[in-house]
Amino acid sequence: MESRTSLVRLLHEARRDIAAARERDPSAAGVGALGMLAAWPGVQAILAHRIAHALHRAGVPLLPRAIAYAARALTGIEIHHAAQVGEGLFIDHGSGVVIGETAIIGEDVTLYQGVTLGGAGFETGKRHPTVQDNVTIGSGAKLLGPIEIGHGAKIGANSVVVRDVPPNSTVVGVPGHPVRIDGLRVEGPDTDWIHLPDPIADAIRGLSERVADLERMVVELGGTPPARDPENVHQLRPVQGRNPAGG
Numbered sequence: 001m002e003s004r005t006s007l008v009r010l011l012h013e014a015r016r017d018i019a020a021a022r023e024r025d026p027s028a029a030g031v032g033a034l035g036m037l038a039a040w041p042g043v044q045a046i047l048a049h050r051i052a053h054a055l056h057r058a059g060v061p062l063l064p065r066a067i068a069y070a071a072r073a074l075t076g077i078e079i080h081h082a083a084q085v086g087e088g089l090f091i092d093h094g095s096g097v098v099i100g101e102t103a104i105i106g107e108d109v110t111l112y113q114g115v116t117l118g119g120a121g122f123e124t125g126k127r128h129p130t131v132q133d134n135v136t137i138g139s140g141a142k143l144l145g146p147i148e149i150g151h152g153a154k155i156g157a158n159s160v161v162v163r164d165v166p167p168n169s170t171v172v173g174v175p176g177h178p179v180r181i182d183g184l185r186v187e188g189p190d191t192d193w194i195h196l197p198d199p200i201a202d203a204i205r206g207l208s209e210r211v212a213d214l215e216r217m218v219v220e221l222g223g224t225p226p227a228r229d230p231e232n233v234h235q236l237r238p239v240q241g242r243n244p245a246g247g
């Protein structure tokens, strides 16, 4: 009876995972369930994990680990067989994703390639992140330690997150900091974590201003104005966002 319940649960979870991939991957339009099982590494890895996790919970030795190992070899996605994964997880592209043993993932979470839900060092016990429902984690983001990622949060590509993340926030940078909470820009002193000071760009800008002053003086002293190639003048300031001067 118990094995029948597990099978029903497994089929239900697989259906939800395939539906999640179809909803969130524009390139899956018109692809049937079999096509997705055959060609979507994220779907394959999650299905393999669900089987491995069910066997692990049933106390079967070795096989869960072997399934996780085979899934990793096939998809490039490593999900520890003991990790708790909620329904509707979608892993886009897959390769390079690592989900650690004590990670907990809520429902309808999206992970892009290269995401790590890992430990921060050599801790024991709960040492991997807990990700609540409806979280999106951008490619290459590293979430380290037993931190909590609040529901609806978005983690920017390539961020390194080592602290709890508030619900409905956007976190970017290394280390990751909230730049939006409930859709609003985070204001206050020292809260601009995007436009950090760039001392090298500042030094180059200072030098080019001095060269311009010297050129002006040469012209004033009767010299020939230097030839300029406007195509070679690069704007050092970011094209969007606030002026980084002063940090």
Ligand SMILES: CC(C)(COP(=O)(O)OP(=O)(O)OC[C@H]1O[C@@H](n2cnc3c(N)ncnc32)[C@H](O)[C@@H]1OP(=O)(O)O)[C@@H](O)C(=O)NCCC(=O)NCCS
Residues within 6 Å of the ligand: 092, 093, 112, 113, 136, 137, 138, 139, 140, 154, 155, 156, 157, 158, 159, 169, 170, 171, 172, 173, 179, 180, 194, 240, 241, 242
């Ligand atoms: C973070 C992200 C989810 C956008 O979330 P959002 O809540 O809509 O945030 P916004 O786009 O309004 O960006 C907020 C600010 O963070 C900056 N930002 C966004 N993503 C960033 C990142 N990864 N690193 C650094 N800064 C980033 C934006 O430039 C913006 O700056 P501003 O305040 O000067 O305008 C998105 O930028 C991202 O990184 N998505 C991952 C997608 C991905 O991995 N794709 C791979 C497909 S294969």
